[in-house]
Amino acid sequence: MSEKERLIIFDTTLRDGEQSPGASMTREEKVRIGRALERLKVDVIEAGFPAASEGDFESVRAVARAVRGSRICGLARAREDDIRRAGEALQEAEAGRIHTFLATSPIHMEKKLRMTPDEVVDAAVRAVKLARSLCDDVEFSPEDAGRSDPEFLCRVIEAVIDAGAGTVNIPDTVGYNLPEQFGGLIGRLRERVPNSDKAVFSVHCHNDLGVAVANSLAAVMNGARQVECTINGLGERAGNAALEEVVMAVRTRQDFFPCDTGIDAHEIVPASRLVANITGFQPQPNKAIVGANAFAHESGIHQDGVLKHRETYEIMRAEDVGWHTNRMVLGKHSGRNAFRARLKDLGIEFESEEQLNEAFQRFKGLADKKHEIFDEDLQALVTEANLELENERYRLLALRVCSETGETPEAIVTLAVDGHERRAVCPGSGPVDAAFKAIEELVGAADTELLLYSVSNITTGTDSQGEVTVRLERGGRIVNGQGSDTDIVIASAKAYLNALNKIDQGELRRHPQAADV
Ligand SMILES: CC(=O)SCCNC(=O)CCNC(=O)[C@H](O)C(C)(C)COP(=O)(O)OP(=O)(O)OC[C@H]1O[C@@H](n2cnc3c(N)ncnc32)[C@H](O)[C@@H]1OP(=O)(O)O
Numbered sequence: 001m002s003e004k005e006r007l008i009i010f011d012t013t014l015r016d017g018e019q020s021p022g023a024s025m026t027r028e029e030k031v032r033i034g035r036a037l038e039r040l041k042v043d044v045i046e047a048g049f050p051a052a053s054e055g056d057f058e059s060v061r062a063v064a065r066a067v068r069g070s071r072i073c074g075l076a077r078a079r080e081d082d083i084r085r086a087g088e089a090l091q092e093a094e095a096g097r098i099h100t101f102l103a104t105s106p107i108h109m110e111k112k113l114r115m116t117p118d119e120v121v122d123a124a125v126r127a128v129k130l131a132r133s134l135c136d137d138v139e140f141s142p143e144d145a146g147r148s149d150p151e152f153l154c155r156v157i158e159a160v161i162d163a164g165a166g167t168v169n170i171p172d173t174v175g176y177n178l179p180e181q182f183g184g185l186i187g188r189l190r191e192r193v194p195n196s197d198k199a200v201f202s203v204h205c206h207n208d209l210g211v212a213v214a215n216s217l218a219a220v221m222n223g224a225r226q227v228e229c230t231i232n233g234l235g236e237r238a239g240n241a242a243l244e245e246v247v248m249a250v251r252t253r254q255d256f257f258p259c260d261t262g263i264d265a266h267e268i269v270p271a272s273r274l275v276a277n278i279t280g281f282q283p284q285p286n287k288a289i290v291g292a293n294a295f296a297h298e299s300g301i302h303q304d305g306v307l308k309h310r311e312t313y314e315i316m317r318a319e320d321v322g323w324h325t326n327r328m329v330l331g332k333h334s335g336r337n338a339f340r341a342r343l344k345d346l347g348i349e350f351e352s353e354e355q356l357n358e359a360f361q362r363f364k365g366l367a368d369k370k371h372e373i374f375d376e377d378l379q380a381l382v383t384e385a386n387l388e389l390e391n392e393r394y395r396l397l398a399l400r401v402c403s404e405t406g407e408t409p410e411a412i413v414t415l416a417v418d419g420h421e422r423r424a425v426c427p428g429s430g431p432v433d434a435a436f437k438a439i440e441e442l443v444g445a446a447d448t449e450l451l452l453y454s455v456s457n458i459t460t461g462t463d464s465q466g467e468v469t470v471r472l473e474r475g476g477r478i479v480n481g482q483g484s485d486t487d488i489v490i491a492s493a494k495a496y497l498n499a500l501n502k503i504d505q506g507e508l509r510r511h512p513q514a515a516d517v
């Protein structure tokens, strides 16, 4: 790293993250996440609250045994039994830390702890001294600091630093602070506490007002050198500051921040996926850094810009945070440049600009019906575009089916037959059967036998395209026809007509699908 100061990353996914209702983790899961955090090169891993339960004690102990390279921390109330339990759980850690806390806000002291401010100062000092007798690395948090009286905070902080706390963590426990205010608080505490230079100032922000990361960054600008955060912003209520956002903000804006972290950012996406899979809390698609759309572009103007010069619309590289690559999503907002580029990647090139334009029009038509166009959709769409260049005797102009519970389905099919518009109405045992009967009536296919009818969805989802294959036999000759559409009955009619055109024309070698004829 450069000569810049180190910003310590303290990950509390396994402790505060686990406090999210529904996010409890087993010992084995904590060890797996602990190892992922080690690969990420997190400085401190808060592995749990050993006094909470026998299971959490064992989890902290297992993480302390398994992980080398990151300091392992256990949380404890300012009580002798909690602190001793934490010390015990950390015994096998290569490097351990006891984190003890006691609330300092008037509301917490009076209503929850039922302690006077003097009692709180005494208990905090006693807790830190006991913790220091068990472990040389001790952190103290004045819980609910964000709503505490700054003068009282100064008193508590000075006392715990004197008692041996090497890290003083300022939590905005209920996410009440705003960035300018919180940054100002950190700056003032560092200025006013006489021994502030003897401890690292840390922050622990909650996201109740959606500003946990902004508050953490404001604190860093005011001298905080440890940020407590979680993968994917998991944590109590609306969560904690997201590790990936803090790390990448500091890294991306090195022109602004006076410090940097030691995080290996390539491990961010793997760690995010692991935490999401274990907890079942998937990040929303538009989540910064780790959301599925964080490096995806669907708009034609953005795609064109990124294809010409990535930085036009990206401030970070997807690969640098562990994604395989950025993503061009083809959809109704996409333009020709992205369409052409994707087809080229698929090995599909057009002989003329006219062919490309024709396929592009079909693509826009499909995109109006479907959210996202996948590679398989494109392949089907281009195959159809090529087929249209051939001389077709039969072309589907319109199709309507009526299908109702307890009623015989009926299809109304309009075709262009040798350039003339023809219409037929037929009942059938199902909508596809009715549509096929109407087509047979219009084209006179009595001598043609249907050998195979199969449907597969090209992509997943109820809005996906269905691909239908129809195999026909006439006079010993067998052909396959294909059709695709988001409407399965239309796809079936297209496939049937495709096969009939082939069998009628006898020009099978010119069609790419004729290989299997
Ligand atoms: C802001 C935070 O995230 S703090 C961490 C929150 N995490 C958790 O609470 C998860 C783990 N907690 C637990 O498993 C349990 O709450 C335990 C084991 C810690 C305690 O359980 P119990 O003994 O049954 O107590 P209970 O949870 O009902 O109440 C908490 C007690 O701790 C006291 N307390 C709360 N914080 C502290 C503290 N920092 N130091 C000392 N005592 C405290 C409360 O005043 C209350 O005391 P009381 O019983 O005399 O009224």
Ligand SMILES: CC(C)C(=O)C(=O)O
Residues within 6 Å of the ligand: 016, 075, 101, 141, 143, 144, 169, 171, 172, 173, 174, 204, 206
């Ligand atoms: C234990 C402390 C640091 C905490 O989680 C909080 O105050 O939010």
Ligand SMILES: [Mg+2]
Residues within 6 Å of the ligand: 016, 171, 173, 204, 206, 236
């Ligand atoms: Mg918290």
